[in-house]
Amino acid sequence: MKFAAIDIGSNSVRLLLWADGRTLYKKMDTTRLGEGIARTGVLSAAAIERTAAAVARFAAEARQAGAAEVYAFATAAVRSAENGGEFVEAVRRACGLRVDVLSGEREALAGLAGALGDADGGVVDVGGASTELTVRRGKEVYARSADIGAVRLKDLCGEDEAALRSVIAEKLALFDGAPACADLCAVGGTATSLAALEGRVAPYDPARIDGFVLTAACIEGWGSRLLGMTQAQRLALPGMDARRADILGGAALLLAAAARKAGADRVTVRESDNLEGYLAMARGGGRT
Numbered sequence: 001m002k003f004a005a006i007d008i009g010s011n012s013v014r015l016l017l018w019a020d021g022r023t024l025y026k027k028m029d030t031t032r033l034g035e036g037i038a039r040t041g042v043l044s045a046a047a048i049e050r051t052a053a054a055v056a057r058f059a060a061e062a063r064q065a066g067a068a069e070v071y072a073f074a075t076a077a078v079r080s081a082e083n084g085g086e087f088v089e090a091v092r093r094a095c096g097l098r099v100d101v102l103s104g105e106r107e108a109l110a111g112l113a114g115a116l117g118d119a120d121g122g123v124v125d126v127g128g129a130s131t132e133l134t135v136r137r138g139k140e141v142y143a144r145s146a147d148i149g150a151v152r153l154k155d156l157c158g159e160d161e162a163a164l165r166s167v168i169a170e171k172l173a174l175f176d177g178a179p180a181c182a183d184l185c186a187v188g189g190t191a192t193s194l195a196a197l198e199g200r201v202a203p204y205d206p207a208r209i210d211g212f213v214l215t216a217a218c219i220e221g222w223g224s225r226l227l228g229m230t231q232a233q234r235l236a237l238p239g240m241d242a243r244r245a246d247i248l249g250g251a252a253l254l255l256a257a258a259a260r261k262a263g264a265d266r267v268t269v270r271e272s273d274n275l276e277g278y279l280a281m282a283r284g285g286g287r288t
Contacts, residue, residue: 004062004070005279006055008091008099010034010077010128010151011189011247013051015058016275017065023276027061028189029054030243033087034077034129038155043081048090056095071282073100075107075274076130076149100282104145107274108132112143114277115185115270122181122262125274126150126190126255128247131172133258135179146174146258150190150244150251157250161227164250168257175261184264186214187273189244190251194222195269196239204241210271216256216264223252 002019013031017024031051036044055072062070072091078084079101088099102110111125112134122135128151135142148171157163195212196204226234226249234245244251259267 002065002067003279003283004058004065004067005275005282006058006062006070006072006097007275007278008033008051008055008072008074008078010037010075010130010149012128012243013054013058014275015062016279017062017067018276018279023272026275027058028243029058032128032151034149034151036155037077037081037129038152041081042083043077043087048087052087052090052094055091055097059095059097070097071100071279072097073102073110073278075102075127076104076145076147077128079103080129080147104130104132105143108134108143108145109141110274110277110281111187112136112141112277113280114273114275115187122179122184122264124184124186124255124258124262124267125188126251126258127188128152131254131258133175133178133262135181135262137179140179142179144174144178146171148172148254150247150254153250153254154247159227159249161224161253164227164253168254172254172257172261175258178262180263182264184259184262184267185270186255186259186267187270189241190248190255191267191269192271193241193244193248194219194252194255196241197222197237198239200238202239204239206271209269212269213266214269215266216259219252219259219267220256223249223256225249226252
């Protein structure tokens, strides 16, 4: 039996089609739902319209592919926006889906379930408007979500590296005292995009990205390097995802800083993330 999950993020909308215990495929549409929210506190009408349309297209595709159930969840942009309810209603009108707006903790737990299943370990996820750090050791689970991500950073600081570092340090103070976790995984578009750049993986190949190891120093180095480039220079890099080229520099600094909050000097990039994790949780599987 097939199932589908749609992740409505601050930068992109993603579709997962799943059957018989495995991912059949994922697709992504970059809609920048969270664009400008750091300044205004609301989702723009244009962002709501284009994102709801993307969700409706993915829902129709999933149903056409035979999905018995289509789940949709939203993360930081919708939960923090004053008019998040307007977006939820726009999706309902567009395709009939009920959008589950996740708390920061539930978002963190979904990433943990997707990357690690029932295993112990840690996960860091840099999204468009928030960053999650989650560590599980037996029955003890640390799960925090800081309200800073790649798109929000760009809105607040542009490409000013000093300003980016200052905001990152302020926002990630939430992770002070996080459990030490040397075996940290990284999920999400920032981590996978940096792995593709470091490995010069072009065209993108999930099989080459899953399990790729990035040191914190390498990640931070990419951040400074990308911020010092023009957009044209970034787009010319082998492995660069054009949909993230303008936000990846600041996001890299954020990922490196978040990893270090857990005492990790490297991360292992995973393709399986909160899409798989949310689907498992929604269907009653996994340990949280």
